[in-house]
Amino acid sequence: MTESKQSHTAIIQRSLARRYRAEKRFRAYGLMAITFGLLCVALLFTDIISKGYKAFLQTSIQLNITYDADVLGISDLNNKQQVALADFQGLVKKSLQARFPDVTGRKEKRDLVSLVSSGAGYDLRDRLIANPQLLGNTETLWLSADDDIDTYYKSMGDENGAFTGRTSEMRQGWIETLKQDGDIKLGLNRVFFTHGDSREPEQAGIWGAAMGSLFTLIITLSLSFPIGVAAAVYLEEFAPRNRWTDLIEVNINNLAAVPSIIFGLLGLAIFINFFHVPRSVPLVGGLVLTLMTLPTIIISSRASIKAVPPSIREAAIGVGASPMQVVLHHVLPLAMPGMLTGAIIGMAQALGETAPLLMIGMVAFIVDIPGGFTEPATVLPVQIFLWADSPERAFVEKTSAAIMVLLAFLIMMNTLAVVLRKRLERRW
Amino acid sequence: MKNTHKLAIAGAAMALSMASTTVFAAARDYISIVGSSTVYPFSTVVAERFGKSTGNPTPKVESTGTGGGMKLFCSGVGSENPDITNASRQMKKSEFEMCQENGVKDIIEVQVGFDGIVVANSKESPLMKLTRKDLYLALAAKVPGADGKLIDNPYKTWKEVNPTLPATKIEVLGPPPTSGTRDAFAELAMEGGAKKFADLAALRGSTDEAEIKSLMAKLGIPAGAFNAKGKKVFQAVAQAIREDGPYIEAGENDNLIIQKLEANHDAMGIFGFSFLDQNSDKVQGSIIEGIAPEFDTIADKSYSVSRPLFFYVKKAHIGVIPGIDGFLAEFTSEKAWGGDGYLAEKGMIPMPAALRTEVGANVLNQKPMTADGLH
Structure with a gap:
């Protein structure tokens, strides 16, 4: 008897050690999985940030600009025709030639002028229109450098040496002179946050795409949230349980897993070809993304309605509430935090989507910042895609910077979802 | 009762679709461009300059590929269809016929320049x-x-x-x-x-x-x-x-x-000349038939792997959609497509001066293309 008891304990003790070991291993696997995930995220972030942080800086060159009426060919600032035709880039040319008087030869002069961004003329035009008294006077200005100069100047400290592929030795000499005189500097790149897209990297900004995303998401939210919640409430609270509702449920779950490009094709066929909504506008983008996010919102709303305990409904009916009152006064307010969380996650998904927008023409080059729902626009992820595809080297850092902006928005939205849930959630 | 309801719903749906048709078919005030991803970097530069210097809305440029652009372009006349399509090859005969069938009768062909295709490898090799x-x-x-x-x-x-x-x-x-x-x-x-x-x-x-x-x-x-x-x-x-x-x-x-x-370092890559130009510190273009891919060799056609680039304009839209004539003038101006123009700066290889004059004159006279010589 005692013998067998001893042997039992021995067996248990032996197996105990084994079970402890197994548990430790099991935990280690979990820890490894998390470490691996974190490592990947860290790698991704370091890569993006190390590539992209320079895009927030911009090289500029200090010049004395004289608003010479003869160079501009302007006699009357109120004459729109004259201002439109005026050669503002000529002011930059003149100023640079005054700075480097020993540059002769056609090609050399052209090289010299292209130190400064080709958009500088438009900036000067806008300045002159805003301050007419500048005509005939001189001011000292910091003007954006051309993207080739910007790339070269930023890469000067690199271990592999600066990128000189598109910057001739002569231009390097001029930059050296400017540097010694303190007339070239790296400053905050305001253009990146205030301008629309451009084919000149130094004039390209994210603001147009951000506004496009905003308009698109407003449409998506204002359509998909009410429709999604109404569908969820009906299915959960009023619909009879039969074959038809089962079929609808299967279909909704199915739609949530359909590749998003399909919604783009659907949008092209229905909204553009049938209803003749114009291509490339936030309205049509919002409609397509509504189709895409609806299943997500319906599913999460149904889950949060289900989580409201039946006792609350029964109590409300018990004191004489009508079914509609039960829903509006009790179920919806209690389910709202969960629904909002679902909606925000759906919106975050819609914000990062490019594939369905390909079909409806929102993958496009759009310079003007959209001012409404029916003006052509593009969205943040599409902007990233377009920049990643551009040949100019300076767009590589712009791409990473745009990814950072998009990630910041996504983190903000997801944090909001977590905070809302923590704040408003009730447990029973 | 039930029937009237159904009728009312059907009526509302029809009214809605008709209303939307009339609202959205209203005139577009910006130029819509579609087509080749190879011409896209050049077309966009012109669009941007045109928008900034004239004060017109900047044209919208979509990169749909040459074939996709032709489909959209040839689907009809009217503001819901694009005005211009870019192409990295000449329009095919079948595409021209599709255009004709859908009422896109007069098309102006504009050759803009050349692009070289390079076979490159790492500079370490x-x-x-x-x-x-x-x-x-x-x-x-x-x-x-x-x-x-x-x-x-x-x-x-x-x-x-x-x-x-x-x-x-x-x-x-x-x-x-x-x-x-x-x-x-x-x-x-x-x-x-x-x-x-x-x-x-x-x-x-x-x-x-x-x-x-x-x-x-x-x-x-x-x-x-x-x-x-x-x-x-x-x-x-x-x-x-x-x-x-x-x-x-x-x-x-x-x-x-x-x-x-x-x-x-052992791999080779095939891509357009402008990417070689922007990354000359990392990759080198192989010499093909004894000629290195350089700006000048592509321009004088001694480099064998180069192709012409085009865009096509709907004549019926000129004067209806504002700014198309201005955009054409900007694209065919010496400061854009000329030997020292800003498109050359972006990596497009300019055409010889005589060809530029010829194409420029066709554009100015809005001379429509014919099916002759198409494949």
């Missing part, structure tokens, strides 16, 4: 001196074997293709079949290489049924591939790129190909 024949032998699905019959491509290294080349593995990253760059590469480099074989060249030139059949038998091409035009049979053989590994489809993103070339 030796510079390659290739011929079009080497490229054909290295990349074609079927090549002439020892007995003159076509066999599955047996070559694994560049040295097997041509003894003067290094003994590295053939590994070429290039665009997928949807890309205009791929079409142009197949036409210019692969066909150019295949022509160097006497039988294939004879097949290309032949329109005689008996001759084509005997050549096909000699080359071992199955009789099912017969076409009354020997050129079609030739193209099917010459343009087929091998699918057994050495040619790797790397997607439409040329920056990605450059990154991969940096990582893998």
Whole structure:
């Protein structure tokens, strides 16, 4: 008897050690999985940030600009025709030639002028229109450098040496002179946050795409949230349980897993070809993304309605509430935090989507910042895609910077979802 | 009761669709451009400058690929259809006919310049001196074997293709079949290489049924591939790129190909000249037929793998959509497409001055194109 008891304990003790070991291993696997995930995220972030942080800086060159009426060919600032035709880039040319008087030869002069961004003329035009008294006077200005100069100047400290592929030795000499005189500097790149897209990297900004995303998401939210919640409430609270509702449920779950490009094709066929909504506008983008996010919102709303305990409904009916009152006064307010969380996650998904927008023409080059729902626009992820595809080297850092902006928005939205849930959630 | 309800709903739906049609069919005030991803970087620059300097809304430019752009462009006249389509090859006869059928009658063809296609590798590796024949032998699905019959491509290294080349593995990253760059590469480099074989060249030139059949038998091409035009049979053989590994489809993103070339020094990549120009510290363009891909060699056409770039304008839209004539004037101005113009700065190879004058005059007179000379 005692013998067998001893042997039992021995067996248990032996197996105990084994079970402890197994548990430790099991935990280690979990820890490894998390470490691996974190490592990947860290790698991704370091890569993006190390590539992209320079895009927030911009090289500029200090010049004395004289608003010479003869160079501009302007006699009357109120004459729109004259201002439109005026050669503002000529002011930059003149100023640079005054700075480097020993540059002769056609090609050399052209090289010299292209130190400064080709958009500088438009900036000067806008300045002159805003301050007419500048005509005939001189001011000292910091003007954006051309993207080739910007790339070269930023890469000067690199271990592999600066990128000189598109910057001739002569231009390097001029930059050296400017540097010694303190007339070239790296400053905050305001253009990146205030301008629309451009084919000149130094004039390209994210603001147009951000506004496009905003308009698109407003449409998506204002359509998909009410429709999604109404569908969820009906299915959960009023619909009879039969074959038809089962079929609808299967279909909704199915739609949530359909590749998003399909919604783009659907949008092209229905909204553009049938209803003749114009291509490339936030309205049509919002409609397509509504189709895409609806299943997500319906599913999460149904889950949060289900989580409201039946006792609350029964109590409300018990004191004489009508079914509609039960829903509006009790179920919806209690389910709202969960629904909002679902909606925000759906919106975050819609914000990062490019594939369905390909079909409806929102993958496009759009310079003007959209001012409404029916003006052509593009969205943040599409902007990233377009920049990643551009040949100019300076767009590589712009791409990473745009990814950072998009990630910041996504983190903000997801944090909001977590905070809302923590704040408003009730447990029973 | 029920019926009236249904009627009311149907009526509302119809009213809604009609209302939306009338609202959205209202005039568009910006130019809409679609088409080739190769012309896109140049078209966008002009669009942006045009918008900034004239105060008109900046034209909207979509990159849909040449074929996709033609489809949209030829789907009809009216503000819901694009005004201009970009193309990295000339409009096909079938596309012209599709346009005509859908009421797009007068089309103005504008050739804007050239683009070179380069075969490049990492700067760490030796510079390659290739011929079009080497490229054909290295990349074609079927090549002439020892007995003159076509066999599955047996070559694994560049040295097997041509003894003067290094003994590295053939590994070429290039665009997928949807890309205009791929079409142009197949036409210019692969066909150019295949022509160097006497039988294939004879097949290309032949329109005689008996001759084509005997050549096909000699080359071992199955009789099912017969076409009354020997050129079609030739193209099917010459343009087929091998699918057994050495040619790797790397997607439409040329920056990605450059990154991969940096990582893998043995690999070669196929992409447009402007990407070589922007990354000359990382990659080098192989010399093809003794000529290096440079701005000047592409401009004077001595570099063999180069192609013309076009865009097409709907004449019916000029004067209806504001700014099209202004956009055309900007694109065909010397400061844009000229030898020292800003498009050259962006990597487009300008046309010779005489051709520029000719095309410019056609644009100014809005001379519509005809089906003559289209393929």
